Amino acid sequence: MTISKSRKVFFYVILILSALILAGPMIMAIVMSFMTNKDILTGSLPSTFTLDNYVHAFERFPLFQYLFNSLVVSIVIMIGQLVLSSLAAYAFVFLEFKGRDLLFYVFIATMMVPFEASIIPNFQIIRDLGWIDTYTGLAVPFFATAFGTFLLRQNFKQIPKELREASQIAGMGDFKYYVTVVLPVSKASLVTLGIYGFLSSWNMYLWPLLSTTNDTVRTVQIGLKQLQTQEQLNEWGVIMAGAVIVIIPTLILLFFGQKKLQKGLTEGALK
Amino acid sequence: MSMTNTAQIIETGLIDLEQVKKKQRIKSFFKGMAFLLPSIILFSVFLFYPMFRTIYLSFFLTKANGDPTVFVGLENYINIFSSPIFLRSMKSTFLFVLYTVPASVIVSLFLAIIANEKLKGIGFFRTVYSSTMGVSVAAASVFWLYLFNPSMGLLNQILGTFGIEAIGWLTDPKWALISVSITTIWMNVGFTFLILLGGLQSIDSSLYESADIEGAGYLYKLRKITIPMLSPTMFFVITVTIINAFQSFGQIDILTQGGPINETNLIVYSLYREAFVNYKFGSASAQAIVLFILILLMTALQFKLGERKVHYQ
Numbered sequence: 001m002t003i004s005k006s007r008k009v010f011f012y013v014i015l016i017l018s019a020l021i022l023a024g025p026m027i028m029a030i031v032m033s034f035m036t037n038k039d040i041l042t043g044s045l046p047s048t049f050t051l052d053n054y055v056h057a058f059e060r061f062p063l064f065q066y067l068f069n070s071l072v073v074s075i076v077i078m079i080g081q082l083v084l085s086s087l088a089a090y091a092f093v094f095l096e097f098k099g100r101d102l103l104f105y106v107f108i109a110t111m112m113v114p115f116e117a118s119i120i121p122n123f124q125i126i127r128d129l130g131w132i133d134t135y136t137g138l139a140v141p142f143f144a145t146a147f148g149t150f151l152l153r154q155n156f157k158q159i160p161k162e163l164r165e166a167s168q169i170a171g172m173g174d175f176k177y178y179v180t181v182v183l184p185v186s187k188a189s190l191v192t193l194g195i196y197g198f199l200s201s202w203n204m205y206l207w208p209l210l211s212t213t214n215d216t217v218r219t220v221q222i223g224l225k226q227l228q229t230q231e232q233l234n235e236w237g238v239i240m241a242g243a244v245i246v247i248i249p250t251l252i253l254l255f256f257g258q259k260k261l262q263k264g265l266t267e268g269a270l271k
Numbered sequence: 272m273s274m275t276n277t278a279q280i281i282e283t284g285l286i287d288l289e290q291v292k293k294k295q296r297i298k299s300f301f302k303g304m305a306f307l308l309p310s311i312i313l314f315s316v317f318l319f320y321p322m323f324r325t326i327y328l329s330f331f332l333t334k335a336n337g338d339p340t341v342f343v344g345l346e347n348y349i350n351i352f353s354s355p356i357f358l359r360s361m362k363s364t365f366l367f368v369l370y371t372v373p374a375s376v377i378v379s380l381f382l383a384i385i386a387n388e389k390l391k392g393i394g395f396f397r398t399v400y401s402s403t404m405g406v407s408v409a410a411a412s413v414f415w416l417y418l419f420n421p422s423m424g425l426l427n428q429i430l431g432t433f434g435i436e437a438i439g440w441l442t443d444p445k446w447a448l449i450s451v452s453i454t455t456i457w458m459n460v461g462f463t464f465l466i467l468l469g470g471l472q473s474i475d476s477s478l479y480e481s482a483d484i485e486g487a488g489y490l491y492k493l494r495k496i497t498i499p500m501l502s503p504t505m506f507f508v509i510t511v512t513i514i515n516a517f518q519s520f521g522q523i524d525i526l527t528q529g530g531p532i533n534e535t536n537l538i539v540y541s542l543y544r545e546a547f548v549n550y551k552f553g554s555a556s557a558q559a560i561v562l563f564i565l566i567l568l569m570t571a572l573q574f575k576l577g578e579r580k581v582h583y584q
Contacts (some may be wrong), residue, residue: 012390122321
């Protein structure tokens with residue numbers, strides 16, 4: 001298919017305009033984070049470039065602590081999800097036993113229970129376990145995921161059955177086969193699920209809001225809310241600097257993982 | 272060897288075989304369970320038990336720490352459905368779904384179609400369009416909080432240059448829900464775009480080639496090939512966006528705190544306040560059950576409606 005020159009120009013104009021509109025709020029935030037408060041308040045274009053906003057954000061708020069907390073929680077959730085869903089997916093694909101189909105429906109049923117609808121008892125469980133203000137309380141409730149299990153199950157199904165038969169003849173047990181064959185072969189989809197798990201954990205809001213009460217374990221999302229509500233002088237530059245710091249890790253991850261995510265999410269979604 | 276002896280040997284052999292089989296079945300059952308147990312335990316503790324506990328709590332009055340005190344039957348449900356605030360919240364939630372879902376899907380579909388052209392540098396545009404997926408609800412809300420700021424916000428400044436009167440985006444009851452919806456649509460676009468683009472790319476290119484041979488135009492191909500072939504993906508995207516809309520919380524917490532005059536008090540925010548500000552866990556649980564049923568119904572409805580319209584390859 002050849003594209004005529006005028007059509008090409010037409011598409012580029014639309015593509016660029018759409019990109020500017022969509023990325024507008026983000027560009028604006030980045031620009032504002034380097035502007036002086038005076039420039040922002042008078043609504044003028046940036047006249048001087050300054051890093052003061054970032055300095056202030058880090059000085060007045062334990063941002064490093066927040067970032068560290070978010071990193072720990074997100075990585076722990078990511079690893080937990082990878083381990084639990086790959087184990088479950090292995091059982092659904094390679095093992096045959098009574099009740100397997102029933103359990104599969106149980107996994108599907110979990111997708112119909114929104115976390116928000118069960119948040120009250122969940123909060124009470126964490127409180128009664130003494131897990132408020134702990135990384136455990138922030139992370140463990142999210143380890144089991146039906147979505148992750150289905151995504152990996154799709155992938156495991158593509159591994160030739162002959163491979164398992166051959167390994168059985170060689171006397172290889174299931175756990176060894178899972179570790180030495182299935183996991184390495186499925187690296188790509190494990191990475192996809194890992195990226196997805198990290199992204200959604202990093203961006204979590206309601207649960208960290210409920211299950212943390214102080215700065216020692218508070219995640220960066222709640223830190224940003226603190227920053228926004230406590231900056232009473234309308235220091236938008238400082239707030240935007242905080243917001244930019246919050247989105248940089250996920251944007252970098254998305255930048256490298258976009259293709260993988262697109263493929264993985266579509267496959268996981270449309271069996 | 273006599274005949275009976277042989278029969279006996281065969282018989283005991285069979286029994287052995289049966290027993291071995293049975294043993295194997297039990298063994299494979301335990302093996303299967305071992306692989307599934309971690310997930311099952313966590314689902315039970317943090318999903319199934321809380322769900323049943325929520326149903327249970329919704330029939331009780333509770334102490335401030337959430338322990339049930341008096342069984343009140345359906346009273347919590349009767350109370351929330353006769354409370355003007357909760358009914359208001361339901362109305363806002365449905366309006367919010369109506370404002371955000373079609374708009375998110377249409378905008379993302381438009382972006383996916385233009386980003387599916389084979390042009391130089393298209394990868395850059397794809398990255399930009401999917402970027403809002405990496406922006407957390409807290410960060411997105413902070414961006415828009417500034418954009419909506421009545422005096423120095425960018426939107427009112429732009430309106431000002433055209434001589435249009437400033438709008439109280441987040442403070443005017445007429446506008447607040449729309450403003451929250453705009454923020455939500457912006458946040459949705461990254462994810463829906465990425466999924467729809469994936470759907471577009473999986474359409475068999477020979478369909479377009481044969482349409483080209485017949486001299487079909489761009490819009491004709493869009494209508495007769497792209498849209499029908501994309502319907503399974505659309506179906507998925509719409510369901511997910513609806514469910515997400517029902518679960519929205521962060522943008523409300525940062526942008527409006529449910530105001531003005533409860534105009535943006537969406538259901539999750541409402542139940543959060545009822546439980547963790549007013550400490551009425553029974554009534555909050557009843558609201559949670561309503562949310563649960565709503566999402567369940569929406570999923571079922573989507574499947575039913577979707578079945579007829581969806582074109583499966």
